[in-house]
Amino acid sequence: MALVAMHGIRKAFNAVPALVDASLEIEPGEVMALVGQNGAGKSTMIKILTGAYRRDEGTLTFDGRPVDFPNPGAAQDAGISTIYQEINLVPHRSVAENVFLGREPTRLGFIDWRRMNREAEAALARFNVSVDVQAPLSTFNAATRQMVAIARAVSRKARLVVMDESTSSLDEREVATLFDTIRTLKRDGVSVLFVSHRLDELYAVCDRVTIMRDGATIGVHPMSAITKMDLVTAMLGRALAAAEHRLHDAPPHKAGAPIVEAAGLARGRRLRDVDLAVHSGEVVALAGLLGSGRTETARVLFGADRPEAGSLKLDGRDVAFGEPSEAIEAGFGFLSEDRKIEGIIPDMSVAENLTLALMPRLAKAGVIDRAAQREVVNRFIRRLGIKLASPDQKIRELSGGNQQKVLLARWLAMNPRLLIVDEPTRGIDVGAKADVLTMIRELAGAGLGVVMVSSELEEIISLADRVTVLSDGRSVRDLHAGEIDETSIMAAMASDVPTTGAPHG
Amino acid sequence: MTAVAPAPARRTLRNPRAMARWGVVLALVALILFGWARYDNFLSEYNILSFLRYNSMFALIALGMCFVIITGGIDLSVGGVAALGSVVAAYASGYGLAAGVAAGTGAGLLAGLINGLVVTRLKIAPFIATLAMMLAAYGTALLLAGNQSVSVSWDTAFITFGQNDFLGFPIPAWVMLAAFVIGWVVLEHRPIGRRILAVGGSEDASRLMGLSVETILTGVYMASGALAGLAGVILAAQFGAGQPTEGVGWELFAIASVVVGGTLLTGGVGSVAATFAGAMLLALLFNVLNFENGKGWISLSAYWQSVIRGAFLLLFVLIQARIATGEEDD
């Protein structure tokens, strides 16, 4: 008998349907994948299952009994724990407090600190994690926090653990550890619902896959019985999965003159010694594990952080950017990693977001030329195929993929010489992803220099002309066309010391 | 196995905020020593007791504010609620001491409940919700009192609550000490305290972890309201009248006490003991100023007290900003 059975689920927000006929079944001890594009209804489905939303119609049974969770607490009490995309723990509190928050062990009404710490240590030890459980959670890295969230779920005797994009902030090694954890859970008879944009991960760890599209469940297959191509086709609803692959066929580019040459960039513990050069017409990928200094390099390059050491040359002349505005003046653009926190101004319109950096150039004596603004905005909406109701629509109403395109347009409108993109396809759906990648390729073709930070090897391999591999805050290897493949990048990423051929003496 | 995270680098400085808290305690001790060395009657029984009797009201309000600020909120209504509490207590004082205390505190509790409901149900920012409650509380107090102060009943034991001593110690000071001890135990050693801190640290995460955030927040505003009401009771008992126009600016004084005590206005971090020290420190500045004038060396008018308090607040805030920058850089 299935542990979870959801059938005929409907849910609408303000009369706009999000789920029309969704279903989901998970067997005990099964790892079920849930896939679909952004907006397919995955998140809504999970939130109904975990008590964050109430369904409008449909049945939900858990362990054979019909249930209706009024809030996340009720679902957790029943044995459903969720590890969300944005990790749902409290940073200022200790690891042990986070594991036990809401059901602290007490003696005579007072918290039994010793028992709480001991049990938290034991819960984490099960996943081979050994940390100081009294230290605030904020002092640990993303993977450890993820493990703390899982330890919390398991220590609550969860029978189903829902992982919503849990791997998106983890690097390859940490993902491997997470998979070990999932296998441990499976062995103990705990079911897992696994949501991820990375298809390879589904094949690595899941038993079956439930595919959603447009608010409905359109198929359930054993992972071993469906090819990647079929999976993508099913998600998109038509055969355009080839879009991603055509990038491989693009002709090799001839790099122009160097735009930027950085040597020995260092800042704090995360960025120790990075060399990097970008020529016009070239896509240089920064590869490396999480924490290897990729984003830090990008930020220093753009003047968002000041380097403590190292030199930066622009067109052969020494420069030092104290603020992003100076880098922008020099023709740089920076598509940041986190759209919500560092990209969009949520309450502003699409047009205002798109022209945010350009605005001083659209003004006469400090007053904005609105006709010029309209012209620019319309041009880029057409050029990037941004889907929206009106340029005056608030940007927060757009899907992630369209927001990303607006942010890309923010920089293209500046007519930059160097574009730095940090995880340009994170959290956007397959269709928009292909658009963004194709755009980057086209821009490089037109003579722009591009620095791309990416965790997805596939993306790097399909797009980069050159790969600078970072490890532990140092650039350890430069891979040129012909050497760029999964094995060599992985080998360089894993190395702690510069290997032969590295640009260091 | 690769997931073994490195232990935090600075085990000893695990909480740099703790340094800020020690700072305020040290400053308090230093000021007391300064006063003791410089003025003859500074540590006299009379000065200590009248100091505690008078300032217990402000300390009670600062305690409630501390809890609210820990949740990431703010309570601007406390001054108005104290005024309301004093008026209600004055009217109820005819029915005896217990009735007066219960009525005044109850009025505060009710105001806090409304604050909590407006914040959690209507989802209105605490700053605005409690600003409105401040107006409503003053309005209600003035309406009840008919725009004048309301004399308490002298037939009952009510005024003993503000004016008498118990075991040689003013009753308001006992009330204050009891409230702070309870507050400290609740925050540090009861599960609810950890949950209050968690809600302040991340409301979303707390909700997803199954905490009933709304109940916790409402409870905290009720506590703040009740403490403000209790301060109003003491006010009425001490001065023999309910004062519908008293309490202006008390909320900002309480916020200053909490801030000086190292509690973050962003929530999630806070200390009851340091709030106590912060409230005492700011109050003591005024006391020291009085003594200094008494010496006749200089003559600083009473107006200097706010300038000096502002300067102290600035000093502490700057020190804390330095510490916070240090946290970020590491």
Added chain:
Amino acid sequence: MADTSVQVHRPAEAAPRRASMAEAVRRYGVLVALVLLILFNAAFTPNFLSWQTVNVNLTQVCAIVIVGVGMTLVIAAGGIDLSVGSLMAISGTLAPLIFMGKLFPVSPGLGLALAFTVPIVAAALLGLFNGWLVTRFRIQPIVATLVLFIAGRGIAQVMTNGNLQVFKEPTFQFIGLGRVLGVPVQVILMAIIVAVAGYALTRTVFGRQLLAVGGNPRAARLSGIASKSISRWVYAISGALAGLAGLIVVARNGAADANLVGLGMELDAIAAVAVGGTLLTGGRASVIGTLLGALVIQLVRYTLLANGVPDAAALVVKAGLIILAVWIQQRAKGSS
């Protein structure tokens, strides 16, 4: 390549229409409330539709609106300014000290010129100090401006030793009592300030950048906006406007009392801003809204008083009004 982006999040397509409905309530709610209040009074309050009543109500809100405009800008940029009342006190007590020659001997003409400029410049500099605390040390705006809230009034009291300064100086008092074509000078000043600030907020680079800083400071910085300099300017503007309001208030009264000038003004101004539809978390603001918000609050009070309701009850109504206005905005935001 457009054909590859097959999907648009469907709720996102329908949301704008739905949001526009709520948005309309949010945007025009204050205006509708104002019109209803005027209609109600025209029908039921005797002598309401007179030049006299209009002037009384307008002069009542002048100081609140002028300070409220500065507050709107500060809040739009993601901050708050609790020090405005104290800055009014400083400026309001400084001006008579100057033209009465108590600070330094000065000729009457120069004294008057300085009495208009020095207090406003002083208040602007103190505002700049607020901005400096916020940007240089990253101190939360509530705390940073709390310093001058506490100390500022003390400074004003110390300057005058707490004494009331009474004066009769027609030239100086022109900004509080004078009229041009029958319209009080302070109303004209208010109108100019609202118009300039409204234009700056919606049409200039400064206004757009200010809203971006309030909406998402990190994104604004990465887009090349000098957010710290904008914040400092905004606090300085708020200080200067508070300084001007202080001059108007003392000129109107013919007396400067450091204990009373601008007392509670920070909360009145914030209430007007909130009722006027400016988002208190920053990033969305309306200067006209602040004007209308202040007028609505004033008219509600006037209506109640004119119809025999005690002032204390008007306070309770004002509290309800603030909650209602903010709640409507909240719903407008939540529905999209």
